[in-house]
Amino acid sequence: MAGKELNIEELSIWEDAKQMLLKAKNDGVETAWDRLQQQAPHCKFGESGVCCRICTMGPCRVSKKAPRGVCGADADVIVARNFGRFIAGGAAGHSDHGRDCIEALHAVAHGETKDYTIKDAEKLMRIAKEVGIETEGREPLEVAKDLAADFFENYGTTKGEVSFIVRVPEKRRKIWDKLGITPRGVDREIAEMMHRTHMGCDNDAANTVLHAARTSLADGWAGSMIATEVSDILFGTPTPNKTQVNLGVLKEDHVNILVHGHNPIVSEKIMEAVNDPELIALAKEKGAKGINLAGLCCTGNELMMRHGIPMAGNHLMTELAIVTGAVELIVVDYQCIMPSLVQVGSCYHTKMVTTADKARFTGAEHIKFEIHNGMEQAKKVVRMAIERFPLRDPARVKIPNGPVEVVTGFSNEALLDALGGSLTPLIDAIKAGKIRGAVAIVGCNNPKYKHDYCNLNLAKELIKRDILVIVTGCVTVAAGKAGLLVPDAIDQAGPGLKEICGALGIPPVIHMGSCVDNARILQLCALIADELGVDISDLPVAASSPEWYSEKAAAIGTYAVASGIYTHLGHPPNITGSEVVTNLALSGLDELVGACFLIEPDPFKAAELIDERIKSKRLALGLSA
Ligand code: SF4
Numbered sequence: 353m354a355g356k357e358l359n360i361e362e363l364s365i366w367e368d369a370k371q372m373l374l375k376a377k378n379d380g381v382e383t384a385w386d387r388l389q390q391q392a393p394h395c396k397f398g399e400s401g402v403c404c405r406i407c408t409m410g411p412c413r414v415s416k417k418a419p420r421g422v423c424g425a426d427a428d429v430i431v432a433r434n435f436g437r438f439i440a441g442g443a444a445g446h447s448d449h450g451r452d453c454i455e456a457l458h459a460v461a462h463g464e465t466k467d468y469t470i471k472d473a474e475k476l477m478r479i480a481k482e483v484g485i486e487t488e489g490r491e492p493l494e495v496a497k498d499l500a501a502d503f504f505e506n507y508g509t510t511k512g513e514v515s516f517i518v519r520v521p522e523k524r525r526k527i528w529d530k531l532g533i534t535p536r537g538v539d540r541e542i543a544e545m546m547h548r549t550h551m552g553c554d555n556d557a558a559n560t561v562l563h564a565a566r567t568s569l570a571d572g573w574a575g576s577m578i579a580t581e582v583s584d585i586l587f588g589t590p591t592p593n594k595t596q597v598n599l600g601v602l603k604e605d606h607v608n609i610l611v612h613g614h615n616p617i618v619s620e621k622i623m624e625a626v627n628d629p630e631l632i633a634l635a636k637e638k639g640a641k642g643i644n645l646a647g648l649c650c651t652g653n654e655l656m657m658r659h660g661i662p663m664a665g666n667h668l669m670t671e672l673a674i675v676t677g678a679v680e681l682i683v684v685d686y687q688c689i690m691p692s693l694v695q696v697g698s699c700y701h702t703k704m705v706t707t708a709d710k711a712r713f714t715g716a717e718h719i720k721f722e723i724h725n726g727m728e729q730a731k732k733v734v735r736m737a738i739e740r741f742p743l744r745d746p747a748r749v750k751i752p753n754g755p756v757e758v759v760t761g762f763s764n765e766a767l768l769d770a771l772g773g774s775l776t777p778l779i780d781a782i783k784a785g786k787i788r789g790a791v792a793i794v795g796c797n798n799p800k801y802k803h804d805y806c807n808l809n810l811a812k813e814l815i816k817r818d819i820l821v822i823v824t825g826c827v828t829v830a831a832g833k834a835g836l837l838v839p840d841a842i843d844q845a846g847p848g849l850k851e852i853c854g855a856l857g858i859p860p861v862i863h864m865g866s867c868v869d870n871a872r873i874l875q876l877c878a879l880i881a882d883e884l885g886v887d888i889s890d891l892p893v894a895a896s897s898p899e900w901y902s903e904k905a906a907a908i909g910t911y912a913v914a915s916g917i918y919t920h921l922g923h924p925p926n927i928t929g930s931e932v933v934t935n936l937a938l939s940g941l942d943e944l945v946g947a948c949f950l951i952e953p954d955p956f957k958a959a960e961l962i963d964e965r966i967k968s969k970r971l972a973l974g975l976s977a
């Protein structure tokens with residue numbers, strides 16, 4: 353470890369994290385926090401976005417002394433191009449995940465697999481009808497063939513606009529049409545972004561940023577939305593259920609398996625395999641009491657939402673979960689998986705297994721999952737974990753105590769159920785000022801922040817102000833660990849929110865799923881806007897990603913803004929080297945799409961500023977502040 357000794361107290365707000373950071377130090381295990389220190393200070397050119405590497409006349413770093421790259425591109429053009437590619441990366445991640453879900457649906461519909469089935473046929477029919485597919489008198493599998501085909505087309509170039517455009521409020525569609533940012537096809541917008549940002553193409557920063565918005569909209573209203581809806585069709589639409597979070601969900605006397613990544617296609621089969629009686633018997637033969645499955649990050653969110661599988665931790669807990677010394681195996685699909693997990697695992701007896709050809713890790717075992725062999729491969733993985741149980745060194749095991757209870761599973765369908773079948777009670781509560789607004793706090797951890805300090809404090813501050821909070825992704829674990837995801841948390845809410853959530857028996861912080869499930873929030877906003885006959889930008893709502901790190905989080909933030917939702921980030925993307933791009937992000941977009949970004953690292957100040965915005969939206973709707 354280079355540099356001065358890290359002060360563990362300053363790294364995370366959580367006891368389980370601090371205990372494992374200390375253990376990591378004693379065990380000689382390097383973590384993200386150590387490597388952040390080695391990387392600091394970060395390159396200022398990179399940080400402000402003015403480093404261009406897109407051709408070999410460069411790389412060019414522009415500055416006051418050398419304001420243009422070799423080709424003549426200035427800081428605005430370079431920053432906009434870098435930002436555009438950043439968004440394209442995030443949109444590609446979510447949307448390729450969505451494509452994998454469609455491939456699974458296609459295989460099920462065509463009878464190419466017995467390992468996956470349609471779990472929610474009612475939702476299949478409803479969604480198919482919504483996008484204009486004939487459902488009357490037809491068998492679900494026949495409809496599924498057409499739905500898969502329609503969704504595949506959402507990725508191409510000929511459709512003209514994505515299928516879920518039908519969900520977009522009329523006023524919003526007009527705004528997009530006027531600006532020329534209505535999303536046509538996922539792959540089309542991403543490919544066009546790569547084209548535009550090739551040397552010598554789009555050399556107008558604002559024009560590039562608008563295409564970044566279009567690319568992100570293809571993610572939100574197609575790639576991510578398709579991923580969510582198809583996952584519900586294949587694995588069941590979530591309904592409220594109880595489970596537990598934090599590292600205390602690991603069990604000392606069990607074989608512990610962690611699932612990590614994003615796509616439920618792998619983790620669903622692992623979940624079935626850990627319940628296989630033969631494998632449970634084998635685990636007992638090896639001296640364990642059973643097999644314990646827990647989730648990390650968004651694959652964890654998917655299993656938690658649908659099946660109440662406990663969650664071991666969020667992004668910055670992934671290395672620390674292995675440091676417990678109690679994990680036999682971690683099985684991953686893709687996205688947000690630190691390459692370091694292989695090294696951390698090798699310091700203990702933990703095996704890392706990869707499952708997707710597009711996400712292999714040197715040093716990990718690769719067990720390729722395909723739609724036709726998911727169950728067979730899952731059993732192989734679980735068997736491998738069991739075989740490793742005898743290799744565990746009990747002297748090196750330390751599992752922090754005390755998992756915390758959470759209530760999860762709030763799909764839009766489940767929320768509507770909780771509301772008695774219609775949005776009216778929610779809208780009435782908003783009109784009466786009992787619920788003053790709603791904020792989705794989503795996204796990641798980033799070791800540049802004290803782990804979960806901003807995620808948690810923002811949520812707490814907002815519910816105090818009678819603002820309903822919705823969480824997805826890694827923020828879920830922060831809210832869960834603090835006890836905010838249970839109905840009793842209404843005691844920490846303002847009087848109005850307390851009254852409404854108390855009457856409905858729901859927590860003041862609602863868990864809606866994984867990163868792709870932010871699409872559920874888009875749909876919910878659209879439904880409320882339609883009900884009120886206004887645009888999404890007129891609603892007293894906001895989004896926030898206080899500790900974000902990934903390209904995907906930036907794509908989510910951008911589609912939220914482009915959909916009319918004011919969005920807070922704890923820190924800016926690498927755009928500050930361009931006045932044009934920064935001004936667009938912080939104010940210019942407000943004039944164009946009715947929303948913009950707010951950058952504020954302090955969660956208390958952020959809560960104040962978000963509250964101001966909500967007040968202004970309420971007043972504009974003729975409601976009390
Ligand atoms: Fe330099 Fe222009 Fe090439 Fe970028 S595109 S590396 S600014 S010459």
Ligand code: MSK
Nearest residue numbers: 650688795796825826
């Ligand atoms: S996993 S994108 S760290 S939320 Fe979706 Fe967590 Fe952010 Fe990944």
